[in-house]
Amino acid sequence: MATDLVAGARTGPAPAPLPRPPARRRERRGRGLLVAGAFLVPNLVLLGVFTYRPLIDNVRLSFTDWNISSPTATYIGFDNYVEWFTSSASHAVLWNTVVFTAAAVVGSMALGLALALLLDRRLFGRDAVRSLVFAPFVVAGAAVGVAFQFVFDPTFGLVQDLLGRIGVESPAFYQDPDWALFMVTVTYIWKNLGYTFVIYLAALQGRRADLDEAAEIDAASTWTRFRKVTWPQLRPATFFLLITVLLNSFQVFDIIDTMTRGGPLGNGTTTMVYQVYQETFVNQRAGFGATVATVMFLILLVVTLVQVRVMERGQQR
């Protein structure tokens, strides 16, 4: 790059001087830079102040022992990281996070796509159903959590009532850690289904109709048409959803807080974000909480980079 050019200039023959761009072109480029700066600088400043500064501050705090009520923090090097990586509780929390996120991403995207395909047709009451599917997404997570506490209540809930009709006893949703994690995951998927549905529906409605018609004329089966014609056109939407749903799932807090408070048995449904909260505000260890947040950031950074890379390769093909 720049260094190579300089090195080349030292060792090779002197390059011919470049002709100066005409004054009008220079002026136009200068004006272009000014306009670009006017648009970019405010956003970069906001990004720096509200995104990168907290990030840097968080990383700094992760190397400290800081009681959140105290005005001072003590530098302790990598102690917090050693503790997090060697703690069996953290391993359980990481596992909960992976299971919850994977199930939430796959579940909400698959169901969102299925509903979008269904409601992309001319059906009676289609608009009303679309609104109903989207509505839970705009309801506060805490409200959804409270409502679903009753849905899953093993004594009075809707689920136990439905299971009872076919002679099946309700699982102990609030006492068995596996069922508890299942419960909060289903609740989260239900709440966020509207989001994936709307994005997929928009993508379906923006796809090229002529390709579908051509495939239909060629007598391609429904599955072949979906796989060969529709799905490739949904790739950008899928990529967008993969990133946003994954990030949102990683950060779920309100539903877990209202439904299980991270339990049962201590950390049955504790995910990394919930661990950040517990360590920072319950155990008063804001330095350790910052460590968990930093580890979470690094995991998300790697996952996002991999996703971007995979997407770029897909586009190149």
Next chain:
Amino acid sequence: MTASGRRPLLRLTGAAAIAALTLTGCAGTGSADDAGASGDGPVETLTFWSNHPGESKEVETELLEAFEAETGIEVNLVTAGKSYEEVAQKFNAALSGGELPDVVVASDVTWFNFALTDAITPMDELWEAGDVDSEGYVDSLREDYAFEGEHYALPYARSTPLFYYNKAMWSAAGLPDRGPATWDEWAEWAPKLAAANAGIAPMVLPDGSNYLDWYFQGMVWTFGGSYSDEWDMTFTSDETIEAGTFLQDQYRQEHIAVSNDANNQFGAGQAAALMQSTGSLKGLTSAAQFDIGTAFLPGPPPGCPTGGAGLAIPERISDERKEAALQLIEFLTSTDNTVTFSQATGYMPVQKDAVDHPDMKPFLDSNPNFRTALEQLDVTSSQDYARVLLPGGGARIGAGLDRITIGGEDVAKVFGELDEESRTVYERDIEPKL
């Protein structure tokens, strides 16, 4: 830089920005420091942060209007959260550089960390200067906020656990109209309740995520055990393990159920008895479709811990504001006003002479269950340090109790781990600051 060289950098920056969005809620240290400074003259307004415990916003507003009429000081009542924990979070955020309140609600498990980090002010000197009768407060409630000879709050919305029972189910089992005097007596009664009332749990307790550790605190004491003796952990004492084993046996024999929503289970007639806060008295009595009896927690005493919240003053506000804040706290917790607050919410009156107040007798006559709660105050004790003063103590013990009940794990093993974890937390987070 070439386009191909820029791309990885842009990719990394973009991905970092996306991933960093997960961290933007985590802020840094700072301080809102006005400690001991002089203000600009007489205090005209105060700010009071509350979560309105026991749905008390209305009565708090009335009391604050009366305070303004009496002193001329206007009070800005701020809803600082819906729970004690949320108020503590907001207060922590303010300590890192925001605007501090003059009076803040501090619960039995949140005040100590603020005291330890000098975030709230010791009140003893202020009491003397302001001529506050600290001896008028119920001793056990006042002493809940004592540490190393200083008091860091005054009692406000104070509660204790209470034994609730379904009178119809009691009658069906042929039991006397009272609570069990001891846990042994409970163990005798439970099979009778189960036999006479098919399909119900003789007793339901809130699970470890809903303060089982608070209800179990009294049970431990009746067995002669404790969570800790000041800072010495005592989870592995024979008596504490015996109490844990008793709880586990009762759970296994289906004499005691553990639930995430114990109030609902009891209120819907799915359990014959419940241990719950006195703060639930009003709600349970009005919601249940059956006669509710109340009793002391099984003894021998002390089998009942105190709980709830007090009022504290931030350390980093001016001396004038501290004096005015104490004036407000004294007003809110005066005999007249604690009686008013108590009757509106179900919390305990915090002044000793409140029981003799002219408004109290007719209220107690028409609310006999409240009388039980009030009389039980005499046999309450302050909670063990391991639960209320150790960071995360309640959640830690609650999870352990879930493990021995729901999880069926060995009591000695779980309590041994609790002992070790609690000691580690003490040595790491508390001892260096003492």
